[in-house]
Amino acid sequence: MNRSLLVNEIFLSIQGESSRAGTPCTFVRLAGCRSTCTWCDTRYAMTEGEPMSIRDIIREVDHQQTPLVEITGGEPLEQPAVHPLMQELCNRGYSVMLETGGFINVNEVDARVHKIIDIKPPSSGVSQNNCTQNILLALQAPPEQRHTWEFKIVIADRNDYNWATELLDNYSLTDHCTVMMGTVFDQLPPADLASWILHDHLNVRLQLQLHKYIWPPDMRGV
Ligand SMILES: C[S@@+](CC[C@H](N)C(=O)[O-])C[C@H]1O[C@@H](n2cnc3c(N)ncnc32)[C@H](O)[C@@H]1O
Ligand SMILES: Nc1nc2[nH]cc(C(=O)O)c2c(=O)[nH]1
Ligand code: SF4
Ligand SMILES: [Mg+2]
Numbered sequence: 001m002n003r004s005l006l007v008n009e010i011f012l013s014i015q016g017e018s019s020r021a022g023t024p025c026t027f028v029r030l031a032g033c034r035s036t037c038t039w040c041d042t043r044y045a046m047t048e049g050e051p052m053s054i055r056d057i058i059r060e061v062d063h064q065q066t067p068l069v070e071i072t073g074g075e076p077l078e079q080p081a082v083h084p085l086m087q088e089l090c091n092r093g094y095s096v097m098l099e100t101g102g103f104i105n106v107n108e109v110d111a112r113v114h115k116i117i118d119i120k121p122p123s124s125g126v127s128q129n130n131c132t133q134n135i136l137l138a139l140q141a142p143p144e145q146r147h148t149w150e151f152k153i154v155i156a157d158r159n160d161y162n163w164a165t166e167l168l169d170n171y172s173l174t175d176h177c178t179v180m181m182g183t184v185f186d187q188l189p190p191a192d193l194a195s196w197i198l199h200d201h202l203n204v205r206l207q208l209q210l211h212k213y214i215w216p217p218d219m220r221g222v
Pocket of ligand 2: 017
């Protein structure tokens with residue numbers, strides 16, 4: 001409880017992404033990320049952060065009074081103390097979601113945590129760093145744990161979409177887990193992605209970043 005993490009921000013908002021979009025949620029945004037996704041909308045979290053003990057983070061989360069908590073970043077899995085933080089939140093009865101950039105193995109994550117694994121397509125410039133072991137781990141998960149695995153692919157153009165459909169096909173991933181497919185905000189019109197998904201009968205869920213429609217898209221802390 002006295003280990004500390006570099007925290008960028010803790011805030012209450014409407015979950016804007018994932019299968020829980022629309023749900024009130026407390027976000028813990030950890031600082032730092034060594035990835036360099038070309039279209040990252042959270043660059044400020046790479047450098048701006050203050051150390052906070054797990055005890056103080058939990059106190060802040062308790063204060064927000066939502067059953068749902070999301071750990072995001074930056075890249076949360078770059079800080080090893082994220083594991084005792086997530087375990088403590090689970091022990092306290094919170095539903096914990098972890099949003100991770102897909103380039104770090106999730107094998108040490110507590111099985112109670114709902115893992116949202118972002119697979120980066122070519123437009124991100126970092127798709128060569130995707131940790132495919134994470135897909136294999138999800139496919140091997142026992143049936144009663146399948147619901148704790150979720151994949152997400154954020155698409156910027158048709159090339160990304162073709163790349164993503166091939167990957168989903170290779171692993172039959174949509175037969176096993178929820179797969180969210182979203183657009184890079186202000187780069188790909190959502191109607192384009194919607195029509196491609198419908199045309200191909202893809203078994204994915206279209207997600208737009210709800211918070212960017214509720215509040216100004218560049219607003220922090222929402
Ligand atoms: C900022 S990242 C932080 C967590 C982790 N590093 C990751 O990449 O999942 C959270 C989510 O925002 C998405 N994202 C970042 N920039 C975006 C943009 N311009 N448009 C749409 N989604 C974006 C990422 O793909 C990821 O799913
Ligand atoms: N409202 C809201 N929902 C989100 N879901 C995932 C987010 C993230 O940045 O990881 C995010 C975010 O930044 N804001
Ligand atoms: S991994 Fe996540 S936080 Fe890091 S650069 Fe990519 S989108 Fe941004
Ligand atoms: Mg965000």
